[in-house]
Amino acid sequence: MKVLLKRLIHCRKAVAEVVGSLIIILIITIAGVGVYAYSLNVISASSDDFSSKTLQNSQQAQERFGILRVWSNNQDQIRLTILNYGQTDLSVSAVYLNGTAVQQYINGKDITIGTGQLVTVDFISPLPIQSGLSLQILAVSERGGKTTVLYET
Amino acid sequence: MKLSRSKKGVGSVIGAVFVVLIILSGFTFYEIALLSMNNYTAAVSSINQADRNRSNENLSILSVQTTNDNDLNITAKNTGNIHSTIIWLGIFNQSVTPEDQGFFSVSQQISIGEIQSFLSPFKVTPDQKYAVQLITKEGNIFDYTLYPPDQATLALSLIAVPPTVYQSNNITLLLTVTNNNTDGIAVENITVSLLTIPFTLTTLLTSPSSLTTSSLAPGASNFFTWTYAATEVGTVLFEATYNRAPQGAFASATVTILEALATANQGQVTITGTNATVPYNPTLWNTMGGTSHVSGTIQSLSANDFNTVAFAPYYTGSISVTNQFVTSSMSDVDGSPNVGSIDNFVGMQSGPDGNYATLTEEQTSGTDGSFGNPSSSTIGYTNINSNRMYGGVFTSESTMAASVNSITFYGRASSGTRNAKAVICDSSGYILTNGISDPLVITTTAEWYTLTFPEPPIIYPDTEYWLMIVSSASSIRLYYTSFIDGNARLDISNIYASPNDPTDAIPATYQYCIYANTSSIGYRLDFEVQWTDVDIVAQTNDLAIYLAGQSRSEDIAVDVWVSGEWQNLFSGLSTGWNNISVTTYLTSSTFTIRFRDASPTDSVGDSWNIDVALLRQISQSDQYTAMVEFVGSSNNETWTSLIWNVASQFDSDNINITIQFYNFTLGAFESSGSAYASFMSIADASNLQSGSIASNSSNFKDSAGVWKLKITAVKDTSTPFNMYVDWIEITPTYISSGDTLPYGAIQNYIVTSTSANDGPTPYVYVSIYANGSSINLQDAITNQTIPNPAWVQLDSNGIYQFRLQSTSSSQESFVIFASVGTTVGRKSVLQEAQ
Numbered sequence: 005m006k007v008l009l010k011r012l013i014h015c016r017k018a019v020a021e022v023v024g025s026l027i028i029i030l031i032i033t034i035a036g037v038g039v040y041a042y043s044l045n046v047i048s049a050s051s052d053d054f055s056s057k058t059l060q061n062s063q064q065a066q067e068r069f070g071i072l073r074v075w076s077n078n079q080d081q082i083r084l085t086i087l088n089y090g091q092t093d094l095s096v097s098a099v100y101l102n103g104t105a106v107q108q109y110i111n112g113k114d115i116t117i118g119t120g121q122l123v124t125v126d127f128i129s130p131l132p133i134q135s136g137l138s139l140q141i142l143a144v145s146e147r148g149g150k151t152t153v154l155y156e157t
Numbered sequence: 158m159k160l161s162r163s164k165k166g167v168g169s170v171i172g173a174v175f176v177v178l179i180i181l182s183g184f185t186f187y188e189i190a191l192l193s194m195n196n197y198t199a200a201v202s203s204i205n206q207a208d209r210n211r212s213n214e215n216l217s218i219l220s221v222q223t224t225n226d227n228d229l230n231i232t233a234k235n236t237g238n239i240h241s242t243i244i245w246l247g248i249f250n251q252s253v254t255p256e257d258q259g260f261f262s263v264s265q266q267i268s269i270g271e272i273q274s275f276l277s278p279f280k281v282t283p284d285q286k287y288a289v290q291l292i293t294k295e296g297n298i299f300d301y302t303l304y305p306p307d308q309a310t311l312a313l314s315l316i317a318v319p320p321t322v323y324q325s326n327n328i329t330l331l332l333t334v335t336n337n338n339t340d341g342i343a344v345e346n347i348t349v350s351l352l353t354i355p356f357t358l359t360t361l362l363t364s365p366s367s368l369t370t371s372s373l374a375p376g377a378s379n380f381f382t383w384t385y386a387a388t389e390v391g392t393v394l395f396e397a398t399y400n401r402a403p404q405g406a407f408a409s410a411t412v413t414i415l416e417a418l419a420t421a422n423q424g425q426v427t428i429t430g431t432n433a434t435v436p437y438n439p440t441l442w443n444t445m446g447g448t449s450h451v452s453g454t455i456q457s458l459s460a461n462d463f464n465t466v467a468f469a470p471y472y473t474g475s476i477s478v479t480n481q482f483v484t485s486s487m488s489d490v491d492g493s494p495n496v497g498s499i500d501n502f503v504g505m506q507s508g509p510d511g512n513y514a515t516l517t518e519e520q521t522s523g524t525d526g527s528f529g530n531p532s533s534s535t536i537g538y539t540n541i542n543s544n545r546m547y548g549g550v551f552t553s554e555s556t557m558a559a560s561v562n563s564i565t566f567y568g569r570a571s572s573g574t575r576n577a578k579a580v581i582c583d584s585s586g587y588i589l590t591n592g593i594s595d596p597l598v599i600t601t602t603a604e605w606y607t608l609t610f611p612e613p614p615i616i617y618p619d620t621e622y623w624l625m626i627v628s629s630a631s632s633i634r635l636y637y638t639s640f641i642d643g644n645a646r647l648d649i650s651n652i653y654a655s656p657n658d659p660t661d662a663i664p665a666t667y668q669y670c671i672y673a674n675t676s677s678i679g680y681r682l683d684f685e686v687q688w689t690d691v692d693i694v695a696q697t698n699d700l701a702i703y704l705a706g707q708s709r710s711e712d713i714a715v716d717v718w719v720s721g722e723w724q725n726l727f728s729g730l731s732t733g734w735n736n737i738s739v740t741t742y743l744t745s746s747t748f749t750i751r752f753r754d755a756s757p758t759d760s761v762g763d764s765w766n767i768d769v770a771l772l773r774q775i776s777q778s779d780q781y782t783a784m785v786e787f788v789g790s791s792n793n794e795t796w797t798s799l800i801w802n803v804a805s806q807f808d809s810d811n812i813n814i815t816i817q818f819y820n821f822t823l824g825a826f827e828s829s830g831s832a833y834a835s836f837m838s839i840a841d842a843s844n845l846q847s848g849s850i851a852s853n854s855s856n857f858k859d860s861a862g863v864w865k866l867k868i869t870a871v872k873d874t875s876t877p878f879n880m881y882v883d884w885i886e887i888t889p890t891y892i893s894s895g896d897t898l899p900y901g902a903i904q905n906y907i908v909t910s911t912s913a914n915d916g917p918t919p920y921v922y923v924s925i926y927a928n929g930s931s932i933n934l935q936d937a938i939t940n941q942t943i944p945n946p947a948w949v950q951l952d953s954n955g956i957y958q959f960r961l962q963s964t965s966s967s968q969e970s971f972v973i974f975a976s977v978g979t980t981v982g983r984k985s986v987l988q989e990a991q
């Protein structure tokens with residue numbers, strides 16, 4: 005009888021230890037899941053940001069374009085023929101004449117130019133076009149690439 | 158116990174699993190980052206390779222010809238180090254304005270060193286100017302310009318060999334057509350023609366297989382040969398030209414045909430001089446303006462060897478002064494309306510001429526105040542009986558003039574009601590203008606009574622006044638607070654109905670409870686004027702105002718509007734000119750000042766006469782100029798063409814340099830054309846300018862053979878630069894028989910061999926030898942040096958052309974021998990001393 009009682013007592017102590025252990029395991033599990041989820045989120049965000057910036061830099065480095073020819077109607081309209089000879093598509097987002105930004109585009113702005121392709125960008129000159137005028141024409145791509153040409157009207 | 162330990166182990170394992178997962182995630186991120194970097198590196202490496210390919214790519218457009226179908230036949234050679242792919246062809250018609258532009262997609266592969274021709278997918282209009290662009294996959298552009306003959310410059314040279322022949326002998330005409338356009342222009346479809354005058358003296362034996370050259374590249378020459386038989390005695394003129402040549406573009410040669418010798422002709426070898434070229438360098442220079450010589454000698458100019466002559470420039474900057482008169486009186490930059498007025502504003506916009514604008518102050522009202530004794534701590538009163546006027550003596554406020562709105566006194570009627578009037582007098586007892594108030598009923602209640610003036614009298618600051626009360630009946634009690642000697646005035650003989658000056662009032666000691674209620678007033682001026690469209694780049698900007706006069710002594714101040722507030726420029730203007738620098742304030746094209754009276758609280762209106770208000774702007778443009786004239790000597794021959802070279806260097810960028818030859822026919826330095834050049838300097842970079850004068854080249858020397866050119870270097874700068882001239886040389890070409898040679902001249906000769914029957918001896922070998930001490934020989938066709946003696950082969954017409962240069966420092970005579978078999982041709986030559 006004494007032995008049975010003793011065992012019962014021992015058994016109850018074991019139950020408490022099991023419950024305690026389970027609670028500890030639960031806490032560790034929850035904490036582990038939380039830390040893991042947080043770290044996964046941080047790592048994933050950093051990874052995406054890094055990949056995105058690297059891709060952007062790659063595309064910027066691969067960008068090459070040039071102004072092949074300039075045409076003017078000797079009044080107010082100017083046309084640039086632009087060649088993309090880089091390794092990525094691009095588009096022309098701004099044109100400057102002697103540092104003055106073009107405000108009025110007729111066509112060609114923001115049009116995607118494939119590799120090896122030409123596009124003509126027509127616009128109204130922000131400066132009066134006079135005979136013998138020297139214009140430094142700067143074309144800027146949406147990624148910030150630049151090309152310039154000197155044109156005499 | 159085992160179970161307990163086992164469960165603790167499970168917790169550790171779970172924790173460890175998550176740690177491992179986090180570490181694995183980190184590795185994954187590292188892998189992704191590594192992959193991105195690899196991709197980036199690969200992209201950069203690829204584009205760098207493309208850049209290298211682009212710099213290694215080179216195509217030479219050998220010719221562009223118009224076919225019978227009006228296509229362009231383009232021939233290009235890959236002279237670069239990589240395989241080229243032409244992906245776009247640009248064709249631009251420059252004969253119309255604006256030019257017609259067309260880009261055509263092509264795919265033309267050209268391997269290294271390969272020459273390829275292809276047709277344009279576009280038909281051109283004949284006889285029009287076209288520019289052609291080849292655009293490669295690598296992004297390189299190669300240009301070619303094609304002109305019709307009538308719009309290009311071609312040099313013609315016609316040589317008749319021999320110049321004198323016997324009847325029935327043959328005459329050989331050699332025509333050289335050279336494209337000497339200096340700006341890279343090719344000429345297409347040139348068809349030459351030869352005219353014989355008179356045509357009866359000769360008979361055509363042979364003519365060129367084709368008289369047409371489809372395309373002549375820049376600098377290239379084409380040769381045409383005719384053979385005529387001299388049939389009749391006389392002088393025959395040959396004139397060669399080309400289709401649609403500009404006026405004056407022809408070459409001529411004259412041949413004298415002599416009567417045939419009685420004896421039978423023998424084979425002969427003749428040596429005929431055609432033309433010569435001699436290089437000349439300057440013998441002196443003349444510095445012009447303030448240009449100064451720094452270092453070097455005239456001998457330094459004889460070779461392009463970086464042994465230079467240095468010149469320093471002189472200052473040629475200029476100062477311009479602009480007077481900009483005030484443009485507007487309508488501005489309101491401070492949001493406050495103008496105070497005061499301006500009359501005849503235009504008078505300020507010119508002069509000084511006595512026609513002036515007048516600025517006048519405006520009367521303004523200000524804050525309320527009072528003076529007198531406002532205390533009601535009374536200690537007694539005085540009865541003002543009927544037609545008596547009592548009051549106190551007080552000093553007005555010291556700040557500014559004021560209008561007196563009313564007078565208030567502490568008192569009461571002795572009984573019933575009484576009427577009272579207030580009177581204000583000056584320190585002598587004279588009533589001020591408008592100094593009598595409206596009447597007021599006074600009751601028996603002791604209190605403050607205020608008597609109002611229907612039209613407020615004006616008082617001056619810090620001035621003594623009498624504040625008086627006159628009663629209609631006995632009596633009104635006027636209370637006092639103390640006794641002060643002389644502080645009261647009592648007039649016992651006045652009239653209530655129409656009060657008069659209480660000059661006979663007697664002084665008393667009562668400090669009456671009476672004061673005057675005032676509103677400050679002042680005459681002010683605050684008037685803006687403005688300049689618009691002001692040039693803000695001028696280095697010096699002065700504001701100048703001419704004050705012609707003023708009504709009184711009050712000063713007129715001037716402020717400038719800057720950064721949202723007024724800053725004082727003048728505290729007062731003096732009569733005449735008043736000048737002050739405003740450069741620091743001139744930050745925009747609008748410039749605003751205001752005229753302001755120095756005493757805004759004065760009681761008298763002033764006016765000022767402004768004859769002129771202007772901005773005096775001084776612009777200084779720095780500039781340095783170096784100008785040197787170089788003079789040289791030459792010969793008295795008739796020049797057929799002239800080539801010139803000028804090598805120079807500068808120690809600064811963007812200097813505008815012009816090189817001008819003096820045209821002795823015009824009497825002026827050339828300002829355009831082939832005897833003129835203009836360029837911009839690149840610091841410390843040697844620059845070689847060359848030119849070719851194809852016609853009227855003798856205009857560039859005088860009758861004594863003196864020539865001169867001027868080099869002008871100009872830069873807008875405040876820093877002097879240095880001009881280094883390295884090499885100046887002219888090389889005229891003139892018709893020369895080759896009998897006498899200047900030292901170093903290059904003489905062209907033609908060796909002609911004929912057989913006994915006067916026919917040419919084509920392809921036979923001839924020995925050429927000149928027995929001078931310093932002889933150089935050169936093949937005139939291949940430009941290759943040949944030995945002396947030389948063993949050369951005649952061409953199909955029995956002709957050999959060569960050049961000879963003799964450089965013996967002292968005068969020397971020698972003989973040129975040309976031997977074909979045993980037949981020897983001789984020519985004696987005298988080379989002049991150095």
